[in-house]
Amino acid sequence: MAKTVFITGASRGFGKLWAEALLQRGDKVVATARDLSALDDLVTKYGDNILPLQLNVNDREADFAAITKAKQHFGSIDVLINNAGYGLFGTVEETTEQQAREQMETNFFGLLWLTQAVLPVMREQGHGHIIQLSSVLGLVTLPVLGLYNASKFAVEGLSETLAAEVKGFGINVTLIEPNGFATDWSGASALQTEAMPAYDAVRAAFQEGVSGDIWGVPEATTPAVLQLIDAENPPLRLFLGNQGYPWVKQVYQGRYAEWDNWNEVSTAAHGK
Known part of the structure; x- marks a missing residue:
């Protein structure tokens, strides 16, 4: 059965790939972008x-208006894919206030506003699926991506809480957690801080760590994603790519070891 899917950041990368795949199989798609000309080819082909x-997902009022328009146009919104976002490369010390705020505005607050806007629609319908594009960097971190890491950690906490709150309304929530893919996320879409020489060694180590054949193929x-959308009982979290799961598992094993080592101190701090 055809679904109506609202997807943000559909002008390029994952957003455009997934939007076209949905259209190809007969779904209806509400595709948002800052530059609508990037969607002309899809409009010409799929009418x-x-x-x-x-x-601009940072505009809360516009987000609510877009959801209202989509509901009026197609009659329902079965799936929301919060895909819009970008990478900010730079160390924590290098990051300006404006850069930090803008990163959180797009990657976290824009997602929050659209989530809030679609919930009344989905509650009224008695069904829905909210898919949040997080990242493996919402579970583990890399240096030189501190604010990006923080934005995705925030998305993780918000969405896990949301899933518990809305399950009774027939609404599912899924966090998609890709590892690195060969999109322009780290290219044209990304922003860079002004580099401080003190962190040259950190940057060099980062570049060395992300080189080689680790990047996934976006089309794959x-x-x-189509299987996720069609799932009767979708997971709360879904890794994309073959790098994320083993990396997260390794990091979490280290965390458990550290927690175990300090557990006596932690327990004593309870006071009784």
């Missing part, structure tokens, strides 16, 4: 099955 909307994610 009335796509509703292109110009949207499409079957997994």
Whole structure:
């Protein structure tokens, strides 16, 4: 059965790939972008099955208006994919206030506003699926991506809480956690801080760590996302790629070892 899917950041990368895959199989898609011309090819090819909307997700009022327009146009919103976001590369000390705030505005607050906007629609329907594009960096971290890490950790906490709150309304929540993929996330879409020489060695180590054949093929994610959308009981978390799960497992094993080593101190701190 065809679904109506609202997807942000559909002008490029994962957003456009997934939007086109949904349209190809007959779903209806509300595709948002800051530059609507990036969606002209999809409009020409798929006609009335796509509703292109110009949207800056940082604008809460515009987010609510976009959800209202989508509901009025197609009659329902079965799936929301909060895909819009970007990477900010730079150490914590290098990051300006404006850069930090803008990173959180797009990656976290934009997602929050659209989530809030769609919930009344999905509650009224008695069903829905909210898919949040997080990252493996919402579970573990890399240096030189501190604010990006923080934004995705925030998405993780918000969405896990949300899942418990809305399950009784028939609404599912899934966090998609990709590892690195060969999109322009680290290229044209990314921002850079002004480098401080004191961190040159940190940057060099980072570049060395992300070099080589670790990048996934973006097109290969499409079957997994379609399967997720069609799942009767979708998972709360879904890794994309073969790098994330073993990395997270290794890091968490180290965390458990450290917690165990300090557990006596932790327990004593309870006071009784």
